[in-house]
Amino acid sequence: MCGIVGYTGFKEANTILIDGLKKLEYRGYDSAGIALQLEGKLKITKAAGSVADLESKMDEGDSEVKVGIGHTRWATHGRPTDENAHPHYSCCEKFAVIHNGIIENHQALRQWLKEETGHEFRSETDTEVLAHLVEEYYKDDLLEAVRNAVARVEGSYAMVVISSHEPERLVCARQDSPLIVGLGEDENFVASDIPALLAHTRKTKILEDGEFASITPEQVEIFDAEGKSIDKEVFEITWDIESAEKGGYEHFMLKEIMEQPAVAKETMRQRIDPANGRVKLDEINLTDEEIQTLDNIYIVACGTAYHAGLLGKAVLEDLAGIPVEVDVASEFRYRRPIFKENQLVIVISQSGETADTLAALRMARQKGVKVLAITNVVGSSVSREADEVLYTWAGPEIAVASTKAYLTQLVALYLVAIYFGELRGYLASEKADELVKGLKELPGQLEQVLSEESLAKLHKYCEHLSKWDNAFFVGRNLDYPVAREGALKLKEISYIHAEAYAAGELKHGPLALIVDGVPVVALITQKAVYDKTLSNIQEVNARGGAVFAITMEGNDDVAEQVESVFYLPPVNDVLAPVLAAVPTQLIAYYTALARGSSVDKPRNLAKSVTVE
Ligand code: F6R
DSSP: OOEEEEEESSSOHHHHHHHHHHHTGGGOOSEEEEEEEETTEEEEEEEESOHHHHHHHOOGGGGGOOEEEEEEEOOSSSOSSTTTSSOEEOTTSSEEEEEESOBTTHHHHHHHHHHTTOOOOOSSOSTHHHHHHHHHHOSSOHHHHHHHHHHTOOBOEEEEEEETTSTTOEEEEEESSOOEEEEOSSOEEEESSGGGTTTTOSEEEEOOTTOEEEEOSSOEEEEOTTSOEEOOOOEEOOOOHHHHHTTTSSSHHHHHHHTHHHHHHHHHTTTBOTTTOOBOOTTOOOOHHHHHTOOEEEEEEOHHHHHHHHHHHHHIIIIIOOOEEEEEHHHHTTSOOOOOSSEEEEEEESSSOOHHHHHHHHHHHHTTOEEEEEESOTTOHHHHHSSEEEEOOOOOOOSSSOSHHHHHHHHHHHHHHHHHHHHTTOSOHHHHHHHHHHHHHHHHHHHHHTSHHHHHHHHHHHHHHTTOSEEEEEEOTTHHHHHHHHHHHHHHHHOOEEEEEEGGGGGGTGGGGOOTTOEEEEEEOOGGGHHHHHHHHHHHHHTTOEEEEEEETTOHHHHHHSSEEEEEOOOOGGGHHHHHHHHHHHHHHHHHHHHTOOSSSOTTOOSSOOOO
């Protein structure tokens, strides 16, 4: 995830900025850069790679400087290169900008800036439009210029701008992306994250959406969207560096689970046309005809991404009417899959570097089959080698057990299924409207699922679960892939052997293992199979199994059957897996905690599996 640091004061800015960027390295990034106020000019140094690479490019004279901004970039628009790294100059090089977030209307702004006002661009990024806009609107006040620039922008941003016209000043703006001002004595700071500030100050002012800040060594002024000055309270940080890195959470995994409402929103951003509510996947270049004539899709992935693929199969078949096969990449690559004439392969990979997934992608392409990649990492091998790429905007995932990346994979698959379904005339527009409305409500519903009140319900059951070495996850229909992923999560981080079954399969064998107290997590969200799943729960109950049910609000008869119930807010059945996945992640998390396991780095596992 991108990181921001800014400094204005009396000390060596370059050292403060480099140290600040190093404190943000844990968040993941692929390039870094710094802009310094040097003898009446702005000097930008950038490097693809690490902060250490950037440091090695700095000159000795840079240490004289007292004002500057620094950035670590996690590529979104444009590959991770020197040119695309932030800060970005405006044409006259008197303005430099760093930015976290996504400028949704960057293409229209770029065109306007080029054609109407003659600006020339140096990078492929969305951010660069901000630098040119600020230059365009600058008269004699940087804050005014930033306000006018931001008024043209749609999207999310935490941005900091410096100008050689006003050498001591940092001007900042925030919308949907965090920005924190750090207060010092004759010096002040700004950062996207607390770890970058902790070595210097614990006194902060936290910007809210729509707010601006003007920062000099002596003064911090904050303004609301209307330009009215705001008297903001000072927020004293009490966290140590380790908890600051985790946003105050005990583990990265919990932080990432909590980020899910935001990343779900981010993954939908720009992909639903606000004018007509239609899904639009502009980044996919498959022609309408190619999509309309598809005979078959193979979804290929590993682990959690494979489980996302299982749900992808169900929704693509249901909404787009395309037969879909799903395979784990390590099997697919050594099989001789039968490709249809109009075939598409979808690979799913958080890292974009998984060796088996990459091999499967290459195999399909060698056979002349088009590959669409759903991945989280811009510039990854998968993204470079696939014909088409749809990015999940989950940001870097640090915990080994995937949570937020998985959730964004589900969202991406819904978008593909709705888009394909409408184009193929298979999905009625009323049904598509209903699903899009449902998708847009998901971030708010995820917040509800993650409320403290909901979380409290999980603890007691996890205490029970933590004492067992075996557990089951069951569900039917769309609940089944969620059960598969829930079981994997529990295995990975709590080391409890968990198995997922299609609930109807219980009586074909595994019911023999259900005795007093055996933990069974039952997903029961699908109306079409509700009564059937309820009967399966009764079968478990009758044998003394301890059932934890995950169901929709209003399904009160479930509560009569089981030990504990977790209610999800009302949601279209098709979209229920997005909400239902969350309690299963939390069950794994709290159970692992109760067992004292290493949550973020489970034994024997690596985040990215780049070998076979
Ligand atoms: C489990 C997990 C793994 C990955 C798998 C594929 O929590 O994270 O099962 O899903 O190794 O990784 P990517 O998605 O990077 O290809």
